Amino acid sequence: MKSMHHQNYPLDNRNSFALAATAKDIYLLNSLQQLQQLATSLPEHFYILGGGSNTLFIEDYQGTVICPEFKGIAVTETDADYKLHVASGENWHQLVQHCLANNMPGLENLALIPGNCGAAPIQNIGAYGVEFADICDYVDWFEFSSHKVRRLSKAECLFAYRDSIFKNSLKNKGVICAVGISLKKQWLPVLKYQGLNTLGEKPTPKQVFDKVIAIRQSKLPDPDILPNAGSFFKNPIVDKASYQALVKQYPMMPAYPQVNGKMKLAAGWLIDQCQLKGASVGGAAVHKLQALVLINENNASGQDIIALARLVKQTVKNKFQVNIEPEVRFITHCGEQQIEDIG
Incomplete structure (x- = not known):
């Protein structure tokens, strides 16, 4: 087990936001046998990490990161x-x-x-x-x-x-x-x-x-150049009545019918209408070309990105009465938390 187990392991190369966080323990698994072995004494607190393109480490993680690296x-x-x-x-x-x-x-x-x-x-x-x-x-x-x-x-x-x-x-x-x-x-x-x-x-x-x-390249910054996690927010889905009220006020608002009769709105458009492109908190910013993307522009901390995400979420709520939810997962020292619960 030793070769796949590391302690105080840097995670900046394992999350596309390139945040300087560490994991207390990490297991890099490349076989089912290694996974079975780990499962016999599973740590109490763990997080399963893939390519790290949807994970925001707000601070050092005090649990165990499990990385399945199976190939084929x-x-x-x-x-x-x-x-x-x-x-x-x-x-x-x-x-x-x-x-x-x-x-x-x-x-x-x-x-x-x-x-x-x-x-x-x-x-x-x-x-x-x-x-x-x-x-x-x-x-x-x-x-x-x-x-x-x-x-x-x-x-x-x-x-x-x-x-x-x-x-x-x-x-x-x-x-x-x-x-x-x-x-x-x-x-x-x-x-x-x-x-x-x-x-x-x-x-x-x-x-x-x-x-x-x-x-995609015209809209989304390359994470190797400007660290980001792609679309930060999910496109919100609203009921017909809410959509009809909104479209009266904003006839140009893009929307996509869903199978259940609801409508999917474009989160990027909503954020853009709030004139938030380029808005920043600390080292974190809303991308100037694509409002749906938050970027690590200048050595942002996880807290910078959280504060910016909250600002975007609240501004959209105030203007449109629509809740936009993050697509990105937030990891604090004790594990995954919802944006509302992070202190």
Whole structure:
């Protein structure tokens, strides 16, 4: 166990906000056997960390960080589909590139989403009209209590907008080891999203991939240059009555109908309307080009980013009477906390 266990471990290279925090203990796991061994004496306080693209360490974490770094991509075929079995430690964007290079399109709308494949089902990552749930076959999940790997079907994952069973009843009960992805051989481009609908009737998968990357790069700063966690806030979903009241006042407000009759609003637009682009607290700032992104502009502390997030949240609430919730997870010295509960 020694080689994979480290103490007082720096986390600045393991979170895309590049915050200078440490973990009291960390386990870097690259085999199921190591995970099973750790589960026999599981620490009381732990946090499971993937690529760190959705995690904000506000301060040094006094518990144990568990990093599943399993690797491997296996492909089988049926008449209709390519079936991929992808280990949780694989990088998501590299998987998208791998599929494209091997003539297995279907993931290109999800290009350039930061993080590892094991986080994709937790968040039910999505972009440009496609969600992980659309291509998910199953999730292999190691259960701490039984020390066994369970295979959850797509239906059992209870996917919803930026949500899944892994954020709720299964949270901290185990670790995602692998994901099963199904890509149709009869590829159909998803072009309904603004910006992709200019590609014409029959673009190639590579053209869709290139366009998604161009749009993302024009909107989102590169975390290697300006540390950030991508979209900081979820797009809020409101009922019809609230939407109708808002659209009377703001006829240009973008909104997207949901299956349950509710409407999804664009958090970035709401923040932009509050003229918060460029707003800063300490070393943290709202990105000047994309209001949905908070950045570590100048050696920000976790507290700077929290204070800025609260400012944005409150300003939007005051102007629109709409609650925007962070997509990012906040880790204090004692573990994960909601933004409202952090002192």
